[in-house]
Amino acid sequence: MTMQQPNLEPSAFWAYSVSRYTQGDMAPLAILLQDNHQVNVNVLLLVGWCLQNNVIINLPQLKAVIEASASMESRLQIHRAKRKAAHPDNGTDKATYDALKAEELELERQQQRDIVAAFNKQSVARLDHAQPFTGTVFNASVAALINAYGLRDNAEARRLVSLVIKELS
Numbered sequence: 695m696t697m698q699q700p701n702l703e704p705s706a707f708w709a710y711s712v713s714r715y716t717q718g719d720m721a722p723l724a725i726l727l728q729d730n731h732q733v734n735v736n737v738l739l740l741v742g743w744c745l746q747n748n749v750i751i752n753l754p755q756l757k758a759v760i761e762a763s764a765s766m767e768s769r770l771q772i773h774r775a776k777r778k779a780a781h782p783d784n785g786t787d788k789a790t791y792d793a794l795k796a797e798e799l800e801l802e803r804q805q806q807r808d809i810v811a812a813f814n815k816q817s818v819a820r821l822d823h824a825q826p827f828t829g830t831v832f833n834a835s836v837a838a839l840i841n842a843y844g845l846r847d848n849a850e851a852r853r854l855v856s857l858v859i860k861e862l863s
Contacts (some may be wrong), residue, residue: 695819700749704810708803710746711739720861723854731851733843734763736806740813742862744835748821755816756838762812766805773798 715721715735727733737760744751751759777794780786836859845851 695750695821697817698820700814700816700818702743702810702814704803704807707740707743707806707810710743711736711806714739714742714862718861720858723858723861727851727854727858731843731845731848731854733839733845733851734760734767734805736802736809737763737842738839738858740809741835741839742858744818745833745859745862748833749835750819750821750833751813751816751835751838752819753838753841755813755818756835756842758816759809759812760842762808763805766801766808770798770801770805773801 715724724733724735724738727738728735737756740759741751741756743749773794777791777798780791780794782788782791836855840846840852840855843851845855
């Protein structure tokens with residue numbers, strides 16, 4: 695294992711996030727973690743990126759990333775509630791809803807830039823013998839996520855995290 699400063703590009707992380715979020719059951723699982731357990735989906739995706747790239751982010755480092763995302767998270771929560779209230783099923787026209795959805799995606803992108811900037815300041819561990827992620831190897835980044843969000847004693851949340859990890863493999 696070696697320690698190194700990561701050099702993750704925001705555009706590369708966005709591309710990774712879009713490709714992973716839209717596959718299989720990842721989106722509904724991530725939304726359940728967000729809505730029921732207050733897990734930031736962008737932080738969850740960063741942990742997924744770490745798993746895919748043999749990077750280990752520890753608890754203090756992950757807390758720094760979460761802290762960097764906090765101000766944008768507040769804005770996102772307010773905007774997300776506004777978008778949900780404006781769903782076409784509630785009588786709002788589709789164009790208005792689509793515009794709110796596009797604005798939310800831009801806020802997500804801004805939050806990801808904050809997350810990447812904080813992540814790139816960390817000296818993270820990288821496994822020396824990089825092997826493709828198979829879902830069978832435990833990466834301490836998962837433990838950091840569980841502890842950062844206080845999910846250790848929450849069986850349902852831990853089950854959802856496990857299902858997310860399976861989606862990534």
